[in-house]
Amino acid sequence: SRADDDARARALDGAIEALGKRSTFSDGARAIERAARARDEGDARVSVALARAGRRVATTLKSRYGDARAEAWDVGVRAIEACRDAVGGSDREALVAALATLAETREATATAPREDETAPKTKTKTKDETMDENVDGVVNEALRLILAARRRSLESLVDGLERDFDESEGSRAAASTVSVEALRYRKPRDDEVGMKCSICFDCYATDEVVVAMPCSASHVFHERCVKEWLARDDSCPLCRSSLPVWLGRPQYS
Structure with a gap:
C-alpha cells in the first residue's frame, strides 16, 4: 500500500543516515537490505532511494573500512546485493560494477600477509633463520607495495564509476x-x-x-x-x- 511505501522510504532515509557512524553502520546496512527485499515494484520513489542507498553503502565500505575482512563488509555487501536485485537500468548496472570492484578489493586484502601472533618470540635465531627472515621481509614488503598499488587502482575505478553515475543523474x-x-x-x-x-x-x-x-x-x-x-x-x-x-x-x- 502507499502507506507501507511511505514508511519504507522514511526507514531508508534513517538507514542511510546510520551508515555514517561505525557504531550504527551494520544496523543501517541491515535495514537497507530488509527494505530492498520488501520493495513494491510499483513504487519508483523507493527504487530511486534504494539505488542511492546501495551506492552509499559501497562508498562507505571503500572509504571507511580498509580491512575487507571486517564484519561491516559482510552486511554491507548483502545490502548492496539486495539493492541491485531491487532496481533496474543504469542503477542496477552501477551497483553491479560497485560489487565487482568490492569483490576485487576483498580478494586483494585476503591475500595480504598477516603477522602470526601465536609464533614463539623467545627462540634464539640461527644465522640461517635470520637470513631467511630478511628475505621474507623483502618479499612481504614487495607484496605490500603491490597490494597497495592495486588498491589505489581499484579505488580510482570506483571513484570513476561513482562520477559517471552521478553525472548520469545530474550535476x-x-x-x-x-x-x-x-x-x-x-x-x-x-x-x-x-x-x-x-x-x-x-x-x-x-x-x-x-x-x-x-x-x-x-x-x-x-x-x-x-x-x-x-x-x-x-x-x-x-x-x-x-x-x-x-x-x-x-x-x-
Missing part, C-alpha cells in the same frame, strides 16, 4: 544563489494540497510555500526541502534535469 555542483532566488515560489494549488513532497514525503499544506522546478514536468517540492537539495546539487531532485544556465540572469530576462 553535483551546488546551484547558484541567483538561480535559487529566481525559482517559482508559490502556495500549493488546490489539486496539490494533500500530495506528498518527493523529498520529505510530507503532505503539502495550504499555508506552506512550494517551488515549481523549471524542468519539463514542473515538479513541485517544499521550499525548505528543495533549497537543502540545491545547496549541493543544481538539478531537479526527481527527474535530475539541471537548472537552466540562464535562470535568474538579467541578460536573459
Whole structure:
C-alpha cells in the first residue's frame, strides 16, 4: 500500500543516515537490505532511494573500512546485493560494477600477509633463520607495495564509476544563489494540497510555500526541502534535469 511505501522510504532515509557512524553502520546496512527485499515494484520513489542507498553503502565500505575482512563488509555487501536485485537500468548496472570492484578489493586484502601472533618470540635465531627472515621481509614488503598499488587502482575505478553515475543523474555542483532566488515560489494549488513532497514525503499544506522546478514536468517540492537539495546539487531532485544556465540572469530576462 502507499502507506507501507511511505514508511519504507522514511526507514531508508534513517538507514542511510546510520551508515555514517561505525557504531550504527551494520544496523543501517541491515535495514537497507530488509527494505530492498520488501520493495513494491510499483513504487519508483523507493527504487530511486534504494539505488542511492546501495551506492552509499559501497562508498562507505571503500572509504571507511580498509580491512575487507571486517564484519561491516559482510552486511554491507548483502545490502548492496539486495539493492541491485531491487532496481533496474543504469542503477542496477552501477551497483553491479560497485560489487565487482568490492569483490576485487576483498580478494586483494585476503591475500595480504598477516603477522602470526601465536609464533614463539623467545627462540634464539640461527644465522640461517635470520637470513631467511630478511628475505621474507623483502618479499612481504614487495607484496605490500603491490597490494597497495592495486588498491589505489581499484579505488580510482570506483571513484570513476561513482562520477559517471552521478553525472548520469545530474550535476553535483551546488546551484547558484541567483538561480535559487529566481525559482517559482508559490502556495500549493488546490489539486496539490494533500500530495506528498518527493523529498520529505510530507503532505503539502495550504499555508506552506512550494517551488515549481523549471524542468519539463514542473515538479513541485517544499521550499525548505528543495533549497537543502540545491545547496549541493543544481538539478531537479526527481527527474535530475539541471537548472537552466540562464535562470535568474538579467541578460536573459
